[in-house]
Amino acid sequence: MAKSLLIISRQAPWSGPSAREALDIALAGGAFDLPLGMLFLDDGVFQLTPGQQPDAVQQKNLAANLQALPMFGVEELFACGHSLARRGLDNDALSLPVEVLDNAALTALIARFDQVVTL
Template sequence: MAKSLLIISRQAPWAGPSAREALDIALAGGAFDLPLGMLFLDDGVFQLDDGQQPATLQQKNLAANLQALPMFGVDELFACGHSLAERGLDAGSLALPVEVLDDAALAALIARFDQVVTL
């Protein structure tokens, strides 16, 4: 049986290639039916902001990649509640439905997966 993988995305979509790389890993893993989840933490929660305007920063929009996650079997999507609150984001207005976790639930989530990749 394949080992489960948790991808932790900690970078804002405009802060470099890490956000796109995390999504690419998730999509590739999902295409091969790898059991995986994705956690948006720290500035990574900005990827979930539905009101992004990446063209103003001459960046590509990650919205299509985010919307493709469930189609590739990546259904376990999580966000840190503390990170959302610190950045003024409301869980009800995000681009994707995610399970919002508190600090205790974050620790349990990380422990549940066999392997963890942080980008």
Template structure:
């Protein structure tokens, strides 16, 4: 049986390559049917925020990668409630449906996975 993998994406989509790399790892693992979860934490929650215009800052849009997640069997999407609140975001406006977790639930989530990668 394949080990489960939780990918923690902590970077905003425009702050460097980490956000794209997290999504690439998730999609590659999904292509091999690995059990994968994706947690958006800290500035990583901005990846799910609506109304982004990456071209205005000469960045590539991550929207296509995000929309491909379910196609690759990655349905376990999580977002930290504290990160949303601290950044003034609400769950109703997120680009993808994600389970919102408080701090205690985050600790439980991390314990459920065999391996955790943080980018």
């Protein structure tokens, strides 16, 4: 059986290539039916906000990639509740349905996966 993979995305969509790379790994893994989940942590939660204008900072829009995650079998999507709160984000207004986790649940989530990649 394939090992499970958790991808932790910690970067804002406009801060460089890390957010896009995390999404690319998730989409590729999903295409090969790899059991995986994706956790948005720290500034990575900004990827989940609707109405972004990436052209203003000469970045590509990640919205289509994010919306494609469930179509590629990446349905375990998580966000850190503390990260959302510190950035003034309401989980009801996010562009994707994610399971919001507290710190104890984050620890349990990370322990549940065989491999963890942080970008």
